[in-house]
Amino acid sequence: MKQVSQALSQARGPLVLAACLLVYPLIFSGPFYLDIGVTFLLAAISASAWNIVGGYAGQVSVGHSMFFGFGAYASLLVYTLWGWPPMFGIPLGIAFSVVLAIVIGVPTFRLTGHYFSMATIAVAELIRIFFSTWDLVGAAIGLQGPAVARGWWDLTFRSEVPYYYIFLVVLAVLLVITWALERRRFGYYLHAIKSGERASRSLGVPVQHIKIQALVVSAVFTSIAGSLYSLKTGFVDPESGFGILVSVQMVIIAALGGAGTLYGPLVGAAILIPLQTATNTWFGGGGSGLTYILYGGIIVLIARFEPGGLHELWQRLVPQRWKVRHAA
Amino acid sequence: MLLLQVIVGGLLLGAIYALFSSGLTLIWGMMNFINFAHGEFVMLGMYVALLVVVWLSGGPAVFGFAAMFALFVLGVAIYASLIRHVLRGPMLAQILSTFGLALLLRYTAFWIFSANFVSLPQTSLSGTLNVGGILMPVPQLVAGVLAILLTIGLHLLLTRTTIGSRLLAVAEDRHAAMLMGIRPDRMQALAWGLSAGAAGIAGALMATAYPWSPSVGETFGLTAFVVVALGGFGSVPGALYAGLIVGLIQAVSAFWFGPIYKDIVVYALFVALLWLRPQGLMGKA
Numbered sequence: 001m002k003q004v005s006q007a008l009s010q011a012r013g014p015l016v017l018a019a020c021l022l023v024y025p026l027i028f029s030g031p032f033y034l035d036i037g038v039t040f041l042l043a044a045i046s047a048s049a050w051n052i053v054g055g056y057a058g059q060v061s062v063g064h065s066m067f068f069g070f071g072a073y074a075s076l077l078v079y080t081l082w083g084w085p086p087m088f089g090i091p092l093g094i095a096f097s098v099v100l101a102i103v104i105g106v107p108t109f110r111l112t113g114h115y116f117s118m119a120t121i122a123v124a125e126l127i128r129i130f131f132s133t134w135d136l137v138g139a140a141i142g143l144q145g146p147a148v149a150r151g152w153w154d155l156t157f158r159s160e161v162p163y164y165y166i167f168l169v170v171l172a173v174l175l176v177i178t179w180a181l182e183r184r185r186f187g188y189y190l191h192a193i194k195s196g197e198r199a200s201r202s203l204g205v206p207v208q209h210i211k212i213q214a215l216v217v218s219a220v221f222t223s224i225a226g227s228l229y230s231l232k233t234g235f236v237d238p239e240s241g242f243g244i245l246v247s248v249q250m251v252i253i254a255a256l257g258g259a260g261t262l263y264g265p266l267v268g269a270a271i272l273i274p275l276q277t278a279t280n281t282w283f284g285g286g287g288s289g290l291t292y293i294l295y296g297g298i299i300v301l302i303a304r305f306e307p308g309g310l311h312e313l314w315q316r317l318v319p320q321r322w323k324v325r326h327a328a
Numbered sequence: 329m330l331l332l333q334v335i336v337g338g339l340l341l342g343a344i345y346a347l348f349s350s351g352l353t354l355i356w357g358m359m360n361f362i363n364f365a366h367g368e369f370v371m372l373g374m375y376v377a378l379l380v381v382v383w384l385s386g387g388p389a390v391f392g393f394a395a396m397f398a399l400f401v402l403g404v405a406i407y408a409s410l411i412r413h414v415l416r417g418p419m420l421a422q423i424l425s426t427f428g429l430a431l432l433l434r435y436t437a438f439w440i441f442s443a444n445f446v447s448l449p450q451t452s453l454s455g456t457l458n459v460g461g462i463l464m465p466v467p468q469l470v471a472g473v474l475a476i477l478l479t480i481g482l483h484l485l486l487t488r489t490t491i492g493s494r495l496l497a498v499a500e501d502r503h504a505a506m507l508m509g510i511r512p513d514r515m516q517a518l519a520w521g522l523s524a525g526a527a528g529i530a531g532a533l534m535a536t537a538y539p540w541s542p543s544v545g546e547t548f549g550l551t552a553f554v555v556v557a558l559g560g561f562g563s564v565p566g567a568l569y570a571g572l573i574v575g576l577i578q579a580v581s582a583f584w585f586g587p588i589y590k591d592i593v594v595y596a597l598f599v600a601l602l603w604l605r606p607q608g609l610m611g612k613a
Contacts, residue, residue: 054420055420058418058419058420060419060420060423060424062364062423062427107602107603108602111602112360113419113423114360114361114362114419114423115602117362117364117423118362118553118557119598119599119602121364121550121553122550122553122554122595122598122599123595123599125546125550125591125595126591126592126595126596126599129588129591129592129595130592132588133588133589133592244546248427248431251424251427252428255420255424259420289435289438289439290435290439292431292434292435293431293432293435293436293439295428295431296428296429296430296431296432296433296434296435296436297428297432298428299424299425299427299428299431299432300410300424300425300428300429300432301428302421302424302428303410303414303417303420303421303422303424303425303428304409304410304413304414304421304425307414307417307418307420307421307424
């Protein structure tokens with residue numbers, strides 16, 4: 001009995017969070033708030049996926065849009081080519097993303113972290129330009145999904161609520177996997193690699209393998225996020241799939257909340273997505289430019305003053321007394 | 329003949345690539361630091377040139393120096409306020425600092441100057457030279473030749489002067505340099521100034537011959553990565569050869585496959601280099 005209550009008290013945080021996310025669409029049922037909720041979940045999924053390699057392993061990718069874009073394009077491509085339901089494209093996007101992750105990871109992970117960052121940004125840009133010239137994928141115009149659902153399997157809904165719960169399930173699965181990895185040997189390896197690559201190699205950590213595995217897991221979920229995006233919007237073009245701003249959003253959300261922490265991306269998304277919606281509403285159509293000025297400013301400030309993100313700030317500011325009482 | 333024309337055009341543009349890439353390679357070689365905002369420095373140099381020409385009706389010599397000076401000051405300021413603090417921080421902070429800076433500069437430029445392409449109004453540099461049937465626009469010719477001279481000048485500054493020796497000493501061993509009475513912080517600030525200044529004047533030279541918009545910074549930044557990867561990280565002469573090679577490859581692939589493919593070929597070259605020869609063509613392993 002005591003064990004049960006102890007387990008419950010430990011799981012209180014996640015349970016409260018899950019309950020809040022579950023009832024959110026019931027309380028905020030207006031289309032505006034639902035849209036924010038769905039956007040938040042998608043951003044949280046992509047940022048959590050980035051977090052596995054960028055946060056936990058400390059290998060900063062600034063071109064994760066390549067996996068996102070593959071997922072987004074794969075879903076709509078199977079529809080436009082063969083008329084399949086878009087969700088059948090999800091495994092295809094995952095397959096491409098895994099291959100790409102290995103192709104990039106194998107050469108650059110032998111070198112220092114900067115090479116990996118440079119390679120990711122260059123490859124993402126390469127793919128973006130390539131897709132905007134390739135007629136099979138709609139060139140600069142992009143691809144469109146089914147306008148009207150032919151059945152439930154097309155996952156094309158009028159309401160945002162079904163998307164909300166689908167995204168929530170994916171986010172939950174990703175968080176549970178991340179949580180489980182954190183507690184396994186794999187998680188400790190990642191931590192060791194991040195703190196000191198040479199030292200961990202000398203202690204027998206298979207650095208190269210672990211980094212590639214982290215990148216592959218991260219790529220798989222980023223690709224799924226991309227597929228979910230195109231399922232919901234029914235549309236993708238080179239900019240919304242492979243554009244640099246797609247990658248920027250993952251990086252900034254994870255770094256703001258706390259890169260390499262389980263809840264960091266959630267906190268980052270919970271702050272940034274409403275902020276983004278607000279700036280877009282206030283400044284009208286031209287607001288997106290100002291949004292990215294703001295993004296740039298936030299990233300610089302995080303890097304300069306608080307590289308650990310809000311997570312570290314919280315750790316420092318919350319009185320020790322309070323934490324001790326809760327731990328007991 | 330047409331191919332020869334294309335080659336000359338590519339080399340003249342490549343000379344400017346060499347100049348701004350030498351700034352990127354200087355920072356990398358000195359402090360193992362990648363500046364993701366380097367292309368934005370080039371873009372800012374172009375707009376400084378435009379402002380000087382439009383507001384102060386300055387001539388080619390004036391706006392070139394104005395761009396160099398303005399970016400030198402900006403480089404030093406960015407080092408002092410941002411880079412100095414993240415240099416010994418975690419990798420994430422290092423990459424985020426200049427990556428965020430790039431976004432900030434790029435979208436501020438979009439906001440101020442709009443996304444439209446602009447070009448410098450006609451300056452005293454105009455006309456076309458006909459050398460044995462090859463047409464060379466004078467602005468491109470002057471810009472290309474000046475860019476090569478400036479890159480060589482930067483190399484000489486680093487290898488033949490006291491200041492250069494001090495810079496290289498800090499790059500070699502920060503602590504040993506300190507024991508010799510060199511202040512590493514000042515030298516690194518100077519390196520950032522020189523790096524941004526090289527990008528600034530390269531931008532001004534480019535502005536004389538080509539139209540641009542705020543988004544060129546991203547392309548130039550990636551081009552500089554490719555040049556530096558090809559020439560070897562930290563090598564100014566390497567950047568010179570590699571810049572010319574990249575300019576040449578771009579021009580020829582645009583000529584053969586169509587203009588959209590010029591960047592695809594160059595970025596693919598970069599990925600191939602990372603696979604096969606990550607230390608660059610002339611770099612040491």
